[in-house]
Amino acid sequence: MSRLRPEEFEAALMETVEDALRSNGQIPVIVCGMAGAREGWKEAPYSAVPCAPPGLSEAVTPQTRDVRLQTFIIPGLKQLEPADVMRGEETQISGFLAGQPDFEGVICLPGTHTKWVRVSDRTITEFHTHIxxxxxxxxxxxxxxxxxxxxxxxxxxxxxxxxxxxxxxxxxxxxxxxxxxxxxxxxxxxxxxxxxxxxxxxxxxxxxxxxxxxxxxxxxxxxxxxxxxxxxxxxxxxxxxxxxxxxxxxxxxxxxxxxxxxxx
Amino acid sequence: MSRLRPEEFEAALMETVEDALRSNGQIPVIVCGMAGAREGWKEAPYSAVPCAPPGLSEAVTPQTRDVRLQTFIIPGLKQLEPADVMRGEETQISGFLAGQPDFEGVICLPGTHTKWVRVSDRTITEFHTHIxxxxxxxxxxxxxxxxxxxxxxxxxxxxxxxxxxxxxxxxxxxxxxxxxxxxxxxxxxxxxxxxxxxxxxxxxxxxxxxxxxxxxxxxxxxxxxxxxxxxxxxxxxxxxxxxxxxxxxxxxxxxxxxxxxxxx
Known part of the structure; x- marks a missing residue:
């Protein structure tokens, strides 16, 4: 995201999916993370916690020149107090909950910006980012x-x-x-x-x-x-x-x- | 210091003192700070606290090609436990104590690396650096x-x-x-x-x-x-x-x- 202008995302995506496109008439492309930031491809407004990890129904669909691409950008999450945001980790959490839907507790995702996330009843209730x-x-x-x-x-x-x-x-x-x-x-x-x-x-x-x-x-x-x-x-x-x-x-x-x- | 090799210090100094040299046969040059670091002009080994701010008697004298330069580098201070070092601030403290020789208390020198220094009886007894x-x-x-x-x-x-x-x-x-x-x-x-x-x-x-x-x-x-x-x-x-x-x-x-x- 930090190295692409909005109009450059489609070409960057094409480099990855070209082969798949050749053998398929049309393909859905599902994107998470910073492509949905305000300065990314197309802004996917944050869902507000408490909520389930957002999915396709909350996604935005950027216009593409190549009509074979059917693109969805999954939004990140925001928390108003204390102010916090995530983009990408919500989809990792969704992946984790797909395997363990009854999980109750804390998920910690270490990284450049480590996320600590509380999950209860398939809902992300609260989170904190540490830099x-x-x-x-x-x-x-x-x-x-x-x-x-x-x-x-x-x-x-x-x-x-x-x-x-x-x-x-x-x-x-x-x-x-x-x-x-x-x-x-x-x-x-x-x-x-x-x-x-x-x-x-x-x-x-x-x-x-x-x-x-x-x-x-x-x-x-x-x-x-x-x-x-x-x-x-x-x-x-x-x-x-x-x-x-x-x-x-x-x-x-x-x-x-x-x-x-x-x-x- | 971070931009000069040891052999480049004399030329850098000459840019500053050239005019003074023209009207004087020989001049003493007194230096404090990072010129005395291991990677500086010539290492001036740290004095260990507790001690008075070091002066000329603790200075090192780098060889200069120009014999009119009589150069002294004042050492910095070290503290073994907790490990800490300073170079330059000891001379500022010396300047402060020259005006207020009976000062007892704490001197704080804010900067990129802020120094907190305890002074008692003209002696630097302890210090801490915060980054x-x-x-x-x-x-x-x-x-x-x-x-x-x-x-x-x-x-x-x-x-x-x-x-x-x-x-x-x-x-x-x-x-x-x-x-x-x-x-x-x-x-x-x-x-x-x-x-x-x-x-x-x-x-x-x-x-x-x-x-x-x-x-x-x-x-x-x-x-x-x-x-x-x-x-x-x-x-x-x-x-x-x-x-x-x-x-x-x-x-x-x-x-x-x-x-x-x-x-x-």
Missing amino acids: TGEIFSLLSSQSVLRHSLGGEGWDQDAFIEALETVIKDPTRISSRLFSIRAKALLRNTENAYLRSELSGYLLGLELGGVGQKWLDQKTVLIGDSRLVELYRAGLKILGINAIIVDDKDITLSGLRHAYAELVR | TGEIFSLLSSQSVLRHSLGGEGWDQDAFIEALETVIKDPTRISSRLFSIRAKALLRNTENAYLRSELSGYLLGLELGGVGQKWLDQKTVLIGDSRLVELYRAGLKILGINAIIVDDKDITLSGLRHAYAELVR
């Missing part, structure tokens, strides 16, 4: 800390210790962050240790703020396998045994669930 | 929030409310930050309001972490006038009446104080 991942990425690539964080190694003990430290006392986070740089300068602390520590500090700040009423629920983690393992370890410190759900096909499953409305 | 300013700069120029923060306006009420919110409850900061973006999307909230709110959230996180034993001291603010006003407003919420010290000549005053050792 932990984006802050990690900016600090480790653009800030003064970048000099001390390169490489690939990982130090699980440093990660856990940093997590526990910040969950216990979140207030001193902005001086702890600078201390990462100072440790590199004064103690030649290894990059793997410092990167794991940064990750622990930032995730600790997020988990410390999720709130007890959320943590008392059954908790499911959906996302990149490396990232969900970090969240699982963090939640364990808070006494939560989160269940990891394989996310490989979950977006597809959500789109397929929407498609089922079309052919029903 | 609040750098996080503000990264979030407002590089993150998803950047779309909602442009322009020049300011909303003092939004700033104060955000400060109070985070001082009271620092844990939810990473979802509050995303909420800034959501407010722009859902309520068309003005950029001035949102930028002031971001500033309040981040400064609140810093001030909430400074610690009572620091806040019980006499507090002096030294730095950019706009920034120190924000810190003063924040400290007022915590019941602290900080004194603002004009910083215009304070680095010069510190360098002059070092020079006095030379001609004594």
Whole structure:
């Protein structure tokens, strides 16, 4: 979305579906995510929580030059208070609920903008977005800390210790962050240790703020396998045994669930 | 420092002092800050706190091709636990103490990396660096929030409310930050309001972490006038009446104080 103007989406889509079009007269194309943003292909106005994950009946249909394309953009969700939005995750949740329709609890979708979502009676009742991942990425690539964080190694003990430290006392986070740089300068602390520590500090700040009423629920983690393992370890410190759900096909499953409305 | 290789410092210095050299046979040049970093002109090993602000006797002298230059680089300070470093601020503090040698209390120097420094009996006993300013700069120029923060306006009420919110409850900061973006999307909230709110959230996180034993001291603010006003407003919420010290000549005053050792 951030690299396409509205009139460029159709051509980008055609690159993907050309082969399928050749062997089919007309094909429905179901889209979720940022293509429905105001600056995307065509704005799909947010559905407001509490609501079920939106499907085809809430979708918008952009005009296409190629009449063989029958395109639907599924809207995202908005929450008025506290103000929050999502685009794309609602379809992942729909995919998850297609397999587990009776799920009651919290779904956490870690990523650049991690979503924490409460689900009850097939309805998304409330959600919160944390920009932990984006802050990690900016600090480790653009800030003064970048000099001390390169490489690939990982130090699980440093990660856990940093997590526990910040969950216990979140207030001193902005001086702890600078201390990462100072440790590199004064103690030649290894990059793997410092990167794991940064990750622990930032995730600790997020988990410390999720709130007890959320943590008392059954908790499911959906996302990149490396990232969900970090969240699982963090939640364990808070006494939560989160269940990891394989996310490989979950977006597809959500789109397929929407498609089922079309052919029903 | 970040744009010069070690061998390029002398030429950069010459651009500044050429005129003075023409009318003087030899001139002493006193340098503070990042020129003394490991990747700078010549490393000036940190002095360890507790100590008085370092002066000429701790300085290193880089070799210069031009023999008329007599160059001294004043070292920065290090603190082993919690690990922390500064380069440049020690000379500002020296300049401040030159005028107020009996000062006892806390000096706060707001900036990209804000320094909080305890001074007692002409000695720097302890300090902490907060990277609040750098996080503000990264979030407002590089993150998803950047779309909602442009322009020049300011909303003092939004700033104060955000400060109070985070001082009271620092844990939810990473979802509050995303909420800034959501407010722009859902309520068309003005950029001035949102930028002031971001500033309040981040400064609140810093001030909430400074610690009572620091806040019980006499507090002096030294730095950019706009920034120190924000810190003063924040400290007022915590019941602290900080004194603002004009910083215009304070680095010069510190360098002059070092020079006095030379001609004594």
